[in-house]
Amino acid sequence: MKRTIVISILATFAVALLASRCHTTTPRPPEIIWEANTPEIPETLETFTATNTSPMSRDDGERLARRVADYSRISLQPAEAPTARRGAVFYRNADDPSTALTMNLERGDFLFNKGLRMYQGENDTAALPASQEEAARLAAEHLRALDLQMPAGESVLAHFGGLNMAIHRRDGTTSTYRKLITIRYDRRLGGLPVIGDSRAVLQLGSRGELAALVWDWHPVSGRTARGSELLRAPELRPAIEKRVADVSGDAAKVVVDRQELVLYDDGMVIEPAIRVMAQRTYRVRIGKDREPREIVVPFDTIVPVLASPRGTYPDMLRPQELPREASSRGKAERSADDDESTKRERPRRY
Amino acid sequence: MNQRVDRRHRILVFAFVLAFPALLAFAADHEEGGYAGTKGEGHDTVVYNFLKHFTYNQYYWTTEWQWHSGNDERVDAMDIAVFGGHGSPWSIKTITGWIDLSTIADTGAWGWGDTDADFIAFESCKVVPGDIDQADWWTKWVQEPNGAWDGVHQIMGFRTDSYQSTDQDVTDYFGARVRANYAIWQSWFDASNEEARSDEMASVVFHPPAEFDTYANMVADPPYDSNWIGLWYQY
Numbered sequence: 372m373k374r375t376i377v378i379s380i381l382a383t384f385a386v387a388l389l390a391s392r393c394h395t396t397t398p399r400p401p402e403i404i405w406e407a408n409t410p411e412i413p414e415t416l417e418t419f420t421a422t423n424t425s426p427m428s429r430d431d432g433e434r435l436a437r438r439v440a441d442y443s444r445i446s447l448q449p450a451e452a453p454t455a456r457r458g459a460v461f462y463r464n465a466d467d468p469s470t471a472l473t474m475n476l477e478r479g480d481f482l483f484n485k486g487l488r489m490y491q492g493e494n495d496t497a498a499l500p501a502s503q504e505e506a507a508r509l510a511a512e513h514l515r516a517l518d519l520q521m522p523a524g525e526s527v528l529a530h531f532g533g534l535n536m537a538i539h540r541r542d543g544t545t546s547t548y549r550k551l552i553t554i555r556y557d558r559r560l561g562g563l564p565v566i567g568d569s570r571a572v573l574q575l576g577s578r579g580e581l582a583a584l585v586w587d588w589h590p591v592s593g594r595t596a597r598g599s600e601l602l603r604a605p606e607l608r609p610a611i612e613k614r615v616a617d618v619s620g621d622a623a624k625v626v627v628d629r630q631e632l633v634l635y636d637d638g639m640v641i642e643p644a645i646r647v648m649a650q651r652t653y654r655v656r657i658g659k660d661r662e663p664r665e666i667v668v669p670f671d672t673i674v675p676v677l678a679s680p681r682g683t684y685p686d687m688l689r690p691q692e693l694p695r696e697a698s699s700r701g702k703a704e705r706s707a708d709d710d711e712s713t714k715r716e717r718p719r720r721y
Numbered sequence: 722m723n724q725r726v727d728r729r730h731r732i733l734v735f736a737f738v739l740a741f742p743a744l745l746a747f748a749a750d751h752e753e754g755g756y757a758g759t760k761g762e763g764h765d766t767v768v769y770n771f772l773k774h775f776t777y778n779q780y781y782w783t784t785e786w787q788w789h790s791g792n793d794e795r796v797d798a799m800d801i802a803v804f805g806g807h808g809s810p811w812s813i814k815t816i817t818g819w820i821d822l823s824t825i826a827d828t829g830a831w832g833w834g835d836t837d838a839d840f841i842a843f844e845s846c847k848v849v850p851g852d853i854d855q856a857d858w859w860t861k862w863v864q865e866p867n868g869a870w871d872g873v874h875q876i877m878g879f880r881t882d883s884y885q886s887t888d889q890d891v892t893d894y895f896g897a898r899v900r901a902n903y904a905i906w907q908s909w910f911d912a913s914n915e916e917a918r919s920d921e922m923a924s925v926v927f928h929p930p931a932e933f934d935t936y937a938n939m940v941a942d943p944p945y946d947s948n949w950i951g952l953w954y955q956y
Binding site: 666 | 756761762779780846852920933948950951956
């Protein structure tokens, strides 16, 4: 009788242990709620390829650096960039570590930041552009002066905002200062919004001067994709559902609230894709009391519409190495923080 | 002739002996850590894309312990740490649970910066609010005794949502810039302009004298109980 009871207890314990192991190693797939349908795919769609396929030379890069430096009245020197992407060239200014010109010679895109030294300090920037219209006019002037053109009909105002600085002083007082104005243009091709690399972002400073610029507007040529080249909604739906489930980790629920047909720009090709927007709900425990709470976070993912896409999409990227399991540190890393034994008083250091 | 060669050798050896501690110090002083807050959502890629620019020191699926009572051995043992995962104002999701960053210094490990941490970047939603999001944007960082702000120079993140379609590119560009020794938070903001969506807005809280820190050239740590703190943010 005694033996039966002991065996029953041990068996119950083993089953409970196994269940808890299974629970931690194979999370249940999230419940997916579809509040937005996959858009119908037209019979034909334009797909695009960069036409500036011959890389810029180092001399071309040097000329671009000189043009930007002359226009901004600063000096730029070539900088070491030991780990930058293939084709990348970096420039810097010896007096301001926030000054940067980084360009990709293979694609012709670049980022320029004149530097924020001159915007340091507790003061508003004098004579910032006062309106979106004024910022747009100044942006057009800067782009024209640098011989950069957004082809007619391709640009859409995507954002008008800026850059502020705030301070909390030792005496507890606070202030906020307006430093720069930002205006950003995104791209439209063939009537569809382009997401991904394409953009022109300008930051405008004192008296409307060019404070920073991201220029990524490579010329493209298009061709028409049709027939079996394109996936249709009935084929896309399971692909989207799989993608959403695959990248949702331990979320309890995913509400897909938006799906739209877009073009995705990976830097070399611009291809039709579905941008899926969703809200994920996680059931988590927070704080020392392990209070249960539901947290909702948004996410997006891009699913190609071409049956054989040439682009590199965000979810295709995988790290060359995986992180180490935290449990290698033992129990302390696996469990919640409840270690009061190490609590000690802070010394007065100052 | 032989004497001259000997002399050259001696000079070279002497120079090496002189330089060796400095080289060691440089290597030892620069440690990078990456912490992925979820499994199966691509945040390992986000973290790795920063770490790959360095011979990094730590790369973990992250737990609360690494930010809280164990931070002296993890996040605070690094000069620069990057988190990839979910967030909300002053909090992040780890593998073991959601952690409130405004109370992490309530153990003997204190907050970040009393050991080594100089720069921490959160590639996640809303962890660093701006003053247009939270009027009191500073207290939860600097409050004593439990605030995380214990000597760290800059804490970077986003004041808005950030998205998985762009986050791995933001950390990649940021890593290249930090490695090339540009100013730190300015590189984070440039990465946001270069790679992020038009509705993703970067933000940073910083120790004012450390505003132009680079990875190789930074000012002295602020005192652990400093409440002097600045904020830059995009809107």
